[in-house]
Amino acid sequence: xxxxxxxxxxxxxxxxxxxxxxxxxxxxxxxxxxxxxxxxxxxxxxxxxxxxxxxxxxxxxxxxxxxxxxxxxxxxxxxxxxxxxxxxxxxxxxxxxxxxxxxxxxxxxxxxxxxxxxxxxxxxxxxxxxxxxxxxxxxxxxxxxxxxxxxxxxxxxxxxxxxxxxxxxxxxxxxxxxxxxxxxxxxxxxxxxxxxxxxxxxxxxxxxxxxx
Amino acid sequence: xxxxxxxxxxxxxxxxxxxxxxxxxxxxxxxxxxxxxxxxxxxxxxxxxxxxxxxxxxxxxxxxxxxxxxxxxxxxxxxxxxxxxxxxxxxxxxxxxxxxxxxxxxxxxxxxxxxxxxxxxxxxxxxxxxxxxxxxxxxxxxxxxxxxxxxxxxxxxxxxxxxxxxxxxxxxxxxxxxxxxxxxxxxxxx
Numbered sequence: 001x002x003x004x005x006x007x008x009x010x011x012x013x014x015x016x017x018x019x020x021x022x023x024x025x026x027x028x029x030x031x032x033x034x035x036x037x038x039x040x041x042x043x044x045x046x047x048x049x050x051x052x053x054x055x056x057x058x059x060x061x062x063x064x065x066x067x068x069x070x071x072x073x074x075x076x077x078x079x080x081x082x083x084x085x086x087x088x089x090x091x092x093x094x095x096x097x098x099x100x101x102x103x104x105x106x107x108x109x110x111x112x113x114x115x116x117x118x119x120x121x122x123x124x125x126x127x128x129x130x131x132x133x134x135x136x137x138x139x140x141x142x143x144x145x146x147x148x149x150x151x152x153x154x155x156x157x158x159x160x161x162x163x164x165x166x167x168x169x170x171x172x173x174x175x176x177x178x179x180x181x182x183x184x185x186x187x188x189x190x191x192x193x194x195x196x197x198x199x200x201x202x203x204x205x206x207x208x209x210x211x212x
Numbered sequence: 213x214x215x216x217x218x219x220x221x222x223x224x225x226x227x228x229x230x231x232x233x234x235x236x237x238x239x240x241x242x243x244x245x246x247x248x249x250x251x252x253x254x255x256x257x258x259x260x261x262x263x264x265x266x267x268x269x270x271x272x273x274x275x276x277x278x279x280x281x282x283x284x285x286x287x288x289x290x291x292x293x294x295x296x297x298x299x300x301x302x303x304x305x306x307x308x309x310x311x312x313x314x315x316x317x318x319x320x321x322x323x324x325x326x327x328x329x330x331x332x333x334x335x336x337x338x339x340x341x342x343x344x345x346x347x348x349x350x351x352x353x354x355x356x357x358x359x360x361x362x363x364x365x366x367x368x369x370x371x372x373x374x375x376x377x378x379x380x381x382x383x384x385x386x387x388x389x390x391x392x393x394x395x396x397x398x399x400x401x402x
Contacts, residue, residue: 049372149369151336152386153345153352153361155287158280190223193268194275 006186008117010124013180017130017173020064022057024139024165036166037064043140043165051089054138054167058083058094061167062134069171071130076100076171078131080119082111084142084163091136100132110187111135112168117184119172129174136167159196226267287349294344294351302328302356325356332360337368362386 001009020037028039038060045053058081066073079098081091082105095102107114115133122128140150142163148154172181264272305327309320335341341361345352352358366385370378384391 051372144369148386149362149365151339151342151361151365151368153336153341153358153365155346155349157282191268192223192271192275193264194272 003183006188008121008124008184008186010120010182010184012124012174013182014120014123014172014174015176015178015180017171017176017178018065018068019168019170020061020068021168022061022064022166024057026139026162027164027166037061040165043138050138050141050144051085054083054085054090054136054141054165055093055097057138057165057167058090058134058136058169059097061136061169062094062098062132065132065134065169065171069173071171073098073100076130076132077128078103078119078122079134080105080115080131081134081136082106082115083136084108084138084145086145090138091134094134094136098132113184116170116172116181117186119170120181120184123172123174131172132169133172134167134169137164139163139165223267223271226270229267290347291349291351294348295354296351298328298352298354298357301331328356329360332357333364336361336364341365359387359390 001011003009021035022038022040023033023036024040024043027033027036028041033039043050043053045056047053047056062079066076076098077100079095079100080103081094082088083090088104088106091104092102095104103118105111105114105118112133112135115135119128119131119133122131139162143150302324306320306324309315309323310317313323315323332341335344341352342365345361352361363383363386367379367383370382372378373382
């Protein structure tokens, strides 16, 4: 149900049945290391390109989430996924592996919440019984596509951010126990005229706020 | 969370107000000569900032206050030291070529540059160059070593796409402009 200008109220309050997070070596040294389901020691994951490694991360996150929920791939009705690659290849190839009806998303950093909001919308409106929302990113793949080669000697300013090497997946269902998605507010893109591509803290990004 | 919510409310409110007054503001600005001076608007002497709306200017001032600043003085000193070290090494190599390999001052230039390029490429390959560069900034962008690094870095990066389309096709991604325009004209670019 629409509330106000841009907020969705989910009356049936879809439940997060299971969630999974997979990370890379940098994330393993962070403060949230204990909350990851799987951590990898290097960013290659035994693949021969960074893009394939990102696909592997995403596949693992999705599989762990589906396993934790006690379901099989065939039980999942919809797969909403986004990432940072051109043509969202990580998501598309993972969708090929999963074989679940696929809705590709692109919202840059807000893709995770975008997926969750849309999955909540689908379940609340009765268009789905369950949905898997996932996102992934890979530091080296993003650097290759958006910024400079990894070994290039350019000095990053203190405001530069570090792209995560990781993937997360959430299985949203109609009924059950767990945290509930009650509302979602879709944000607008607001241009504040900031032009430094290294400053991603203050720059213009799509803002999606999910109020649980 | 709360501060963020308040900030977003503030931004949207300012945006609405700016939109409301935009028409009036445009008329006023058109009558004035630069530098624009308006009552109640943040004065910006920077010409570039004139193109921003009051909302944007306020946000940018706010963002600038919260950003970690670049440590300018220490960056300058580090760049100076590293640039100096690299150039001293280059000079040392040139002197060795003149003293022991029967080169003259004129002809020693070529092998010196070649050795510097090899050192730079090896350091890039061993994951050392970018760490030096993070410390020293422009000090490692010193012409020869910097360009060798950019070519080597791009080549390494695109190896996964194959030797022809990846390595060969994309290794001049950063240095290509230097080849086309020449080094000196690119100096003012960041």
